[in-house]
Amino acid sequence: MNYGKFAYLYDELMIDAPYDQWVSFVLKVMNANGLETGQILDVGCGTGNIAIPLSKKGLEVTAVDLSEEMLFVAQEKSVAAGAKVQFFQQDMRELEGLGQYDTIVSLCDSINYLNNEAELNATFSRVREHLNDHGLFIFDVHSIHKIEKVFNGNTFAHNGEDISYIWECFAGVEPHSVEHDLSFFVRNMKGLYERYDEFHKQRTYPIEVYEQALQKAGFKLVSITGDFSLKLLNKDAERWFFVAQRK
Structure with a gap:
């Protein structure tokens, strides 16, 4: 990873x-x-x-x-x-x-x-x-509880002054797995926000x-x-x- x-x-x-x-x-x-x-x-x-x-x-x-x-x-x-x-x-x-x-x-x-x-x-x-x-x-x-009850199907967000993000969690193909789809918005030196995307998979x-x-x-x-x-x-x-x- x-x-x-x-x-x-x-x-x-x-x-x-x-x-x-x-x-x-x-x-x-x-x-x-x-x-x-x-x-x-x-x-x-x-x-x-x-x-x-x-x-x-x-x-x-x-x-x-x-x-x-x-x-x-x-x-x-x-x-x-x-x-x-x-x-x-x-x-x-x-x-x-x-x-x-x-x-x-x-x-x-x-x-x-x-x-x-x-x-x-x-x-x-x-x-x-x-x-x-x-x-x-x-x-x-x-734990399985965290993957299936806390992560899967939920969206987390943070709205900060310099960094904001949207973090969406989807159930993966394998049992007890999660796919994290993250989008970050980061303020640069010019005061403009740049977007970065990350995709992560986890399994328990x-x-x-x-x-x-x-x-x-x-x-x-x-x-x-x-x-x-x-x-x-x-x-x-x-x-x-x-x-x-x-x-």
């Missing part, structure tokens, strides 16, 4: 996203498993909103993303923040040559951009190959499919929780969190 122009608008549009909760969740899980000072790989890092804070906490962070534009923005932000993050452009389905890590994370629904179960299995297998023995894999996905699966994919790849499931909880999985949770350990 290449984000194009969206990469340069992403942080402004996502200003209210709970990145501090993602970072806190990761740190708590790592601490509970004695990995407070371990090396960490962020897969699908976007513009670095999780990798950079983790680096500032003293962790040795490497981050990968498929989008060259996202990585360019992330690198600029990392330098400005004084963080020490190594960024690489790679496809999560084909991770290679990145070394071994104590913890690998894939957050902000990055896993939902995988198109089918074969790609899910390939990604989990490649993640396992880059984990140390008993290393942790922490990831989140949109029943929890059992994720469990089976983890087991097949060689993981032991540690926990499944919802909406940043470390203990609870509510049936109406919008986001599922998985913690798995390499066998």
Whole structure:
């Protein structure tokens, strides 16, 4: 998934996203498993909103993303923040040559951009190959509830002074999938608005499919929780969190 122009608008549009909760969740899980000072790989890092804070906490962070534009923005932000993050452009389905890590994370629904179960299995297998023995894999996905009740059939809009958007969500062809049709209107230096269009597809699966994919790849499931909880999985949770350990 290449984000194009969206990469340069992403942080402004996502200003209210709970990145501090993602970072806190990761740190708590790592601490509970004695990995407070371990090396960490962020897969699908976007513009670095999780990798950079983790680096500032003293962790040795490497981050990968498929989008060259996202990585360019992330690198600029990392330098400005004084963080020490190594960024690489790679496809999560084909991770290679990145070394071994104590913890690998894939957050902000990055896993939902995988198109089918074969790609899910390939990604989990490649993640396992880059984990140390008993290393942790922490990831989140949109729940079926969110895809079908929050996204599909709904339209979201924002009317800002410099950026406005119309975000339409349609049910995809595959079960539990959504197609995002986004139009952005961005004011340029001349005070005129330029239009940019983006199309994104996401897909999720029943929890059992994720469990089976983890087991097949060689993981032991540690926990499944919802909406940043470390203990609870509510049936109406919008986001599922998985913690798995390499066998």
